Amino acid sequence: MSLLEIKDFAVHYGGVKAVKNVNLHVDSGELVCLIGANGAGKTTTLKAICGLVPAAQGTVMFDGAPIAGMATHDIARRGLALVPEGRGIFSRMTVLENLEMGAYARTDRPGIQADLSKVLELFPRLAERRLQKAGTLSGGEQQMLAMGRALMSRPKLLLLDEPSMGLAPILVEKIFETIRNVAAEGVVVLLIEQNAKRALEISQRGYVMESGSITLAGPSSDLLNDPMVRKSYLGA
Amino acid sequence: MDIFLQQVINGLVLGSVYALVALGYTMVYGILELINFAHGEITMVGAMVSLAVVSALAGSGVDMPGVMIVLTGVLTAIPVCMGLGYSIERVAYRPLRHAPRLAPLITAIGISIVLQNAAMLIWGRQYIPFPPVLQITRYDIGGATITNLQIAIIVLSACAMIGLVFLVNKTRLGRAMRATAQSPQVAGLMGVNINSIISATFVIGSGLAAIAGVMVSAYYGLAHYYMGFMLGLKAFSAAVLGGIGNLTGAMLGGLLLGVIESLGAGYIGDLTGGFLGSHYQDVFAFFVLILVLVFRPSGLLGERVVDRA
Numbered sequence A: 001m002s003l004l005e006i007k008d009f010a011v012h013y014g015g016v017k018a019v020k021n022v023n024l025h026v027d028s029g030e031l032v033c034l035i036g037a038n039g040a041g042k043t044t045t046l047k048a049i050c051g052l053v054p055a056a057q058g059t060v061m062f063d064g065a066p067i068a069g070m071a072t073h074d075i076a077r078r079g080l081a082l083v084p085e086g087r088g089i090f091s092r093m094t095v096l097e098n099l100e101m102g103a104y105a106r107t108d109r110p111g112i113q114a115d116l117s118k119v120l121e122l123f124p125r126l127a128e129r130r131l132q133k134a135g136t137l138s139g140g141e142q143q144m145l146a147m148g149r150a151l152m153s154r155p156k157l158l159l160l161d162e163p164s165m166g167l168a169p170i171l172v173e174k175i176f177e178t179i180r181n182v183a184a185e186g187v188v189v190l191l192i193e194q195n196a197k198r199a200l201e202i203s204q205r206g207y208v209m210e211s212g213s214i215t216l217a218g219p220s221s222d223l224l225n226d227p228m229v230r231k232s233y234l235g236a
Numbered sequence B: 001m002d003i004f005l006q007q008v009i010n011g012l013v014l015g016s017v018y019a020l021v022a023l024g025y026t027m028v029y030g031i032l033e034l035i036n037f038a039h040g041e042i043t044m045v046g047a048m049v050s051l052a053v054v055s056a057l058a059g060s061g062v063d064m065p066g067v068m069i070v071l072t073g074v075l076t077a078i079p080v081c082m083g084l085g086y087s088i089e090r091v092a093y094r095p096l097r098h099a100p101r102l103a104p105l106i107t108a109i110g111i112s113i114v115l116q117n118a119a120m121l122i123w124g125r126q127y128i129p130f131p132p133v134l135q136i137t138r139y140d141i142g143g144a145t146i147t148n149l150q151i152a153i154i155v156l157s158a159c160a161m162i163g164l165v166f167l168v169n170k171t172r173l174g175r176a177m178r179a180t181a182q183s184p185q186v187a188g189l190m191g192v193n194i195n196s197i198i199s200a201t202f203v204i205g206s207g208l209a210a211i212a213g214v215m216v217s218a219y220y221g222l223a224h225y226y227m228g229f230m231l232g233l234k235a236f237s238a239a240v241l242g243g244i245g246n247l248t249g250a251m252l253g254g255l256l257l258g259v260i261e262s263l264g265a266g267y268i269g270d271l272t273g274g275f276l277g278s279h280y281q282d283v284f285a286f287f288v289l290i291l292v293l294v295f296r297p298s299g300l301l302g303e304r305v306v307d308r309a
């Protein structure tokens, strides 16, 4: 059974049909990517999954339960974490407080402490700066904070919206490496990326979105060799 | 007598009350960007309820020390005001959460008129005296006097404010409140039930308003259904002075406004050669508000307000 299964999904902004007729699933143990051009509807899809914008149509099954129409905080408490586009860190709170917010819905103190140590180990930069206001971090550090904060909720599924956006190439590499490590530790990941090449390289399956619809889906290795994908997204 | 020191003391007492009320405005604004104009009326209800309890107890002849009677009044007023603040948000503001910003503002004014009139119907149009249950003692300090009631007001407000600062900065609820103020959407993604946090904000602010209401009526020795209007407007000015949305700013603004107003009242006669008397003291609050709005619209501690298109 899939961890996340979206069927016949549509999202409208007023009269604009931003997402239409989307079918997508993510299974346990998978790292799946969703690629597409600017304005294709990727962010909208993720927001609608999390209940940040209402779906116009369709069903979303997460961990065996229908979650469409549920409040964002209830969806989050079921184990779905989103690292939003633009990171969404709490800039006036310290790094540590941001991480604590990630564990807001949890009550298992020892577990939280253990995960905090793990996250700080994964991102040593955050450990150095844990008492600093998050707004003073660099873009790359903020992205790491956003990911660390999401991991603090011990999610079943991690949704990442363009984690490499606006980062220097060396940091982009570091972020992709981190995503692969996180996935290797058993967190299921749905990754949205403009950097289609790297996203397809680290994922097992991929979806291609165009003008609000999924136009292509399959194993990432196949997509990497697909002439259409190569032409439109890999610049080959 | 040292007029300056005396006015500073009076100003700090007044300012403590303004600060407590200003916190309610600033907390709600910080999360909803809404000016809860009904907040002054919540203070009035706190004053009226406690006064009713104090009068009833004092009139019944029970053998209770005055302090205990007033304390009973406070402890009744706090939950009543908390319930009122909670209900106002649920009934009047929540349905308008996504409406244009003018709609909840007009509703706030409407609620405040409703509360004034309800209070007038229940308690009448006249000034109601606060029964003299408290033994007032005066102490001399450096040529000025301070009463035990004044000391109690300053100390109790300080305790309430310290408690609030602790809550906001050190507890899980406080963290969720700050997160919600910065980004409700992202807070929701962390599992924060934003509606509960907003309710908690109204409840806490209303509790502080209740305490302030009791303090003013005990201090001036009377209460009136319309008292919340001017008090609310001044506390709002204090919040703007400090930088609306900023807790430290509200406390600083409240104390500062109290002192400015008090000094102004003490010296306005001399300054204008007796032309204007101390009953013009209200002018100072609004003069300060205008100056702030002209020269530093974001307030003393506020961040620069980015113009929303």
Ligand SMILES: Nc1ncnc2c1ncn2[C@@H]1O[C@H](COP(=O)(O)OP(=O)(O)OP(=O)(O)O)[C@@H](O)[C@H]1O
Binding pocket: A013, A016, A018, A036, A037, A038, A039, A040, A041, A042, A043, A044, A045, A085, A194
């Ligand atoms: N709040 C909104 N109101 C109206 N239209 C919107 C809104 N947000 C997005 N859109 C429109 O919906 C479409 C999909 O946008 P979306 O942000 O989901 O794209 P995206 O694939 O994430 O793009 P990008 O790669 O630039 O992040 C676009 O045409 C966009 O203009």
Ligand SMILES: [Mg+2]
Binding pocket: A042, A043, A044, A085, A161, A162
């Ligand atoms: Mg996007």
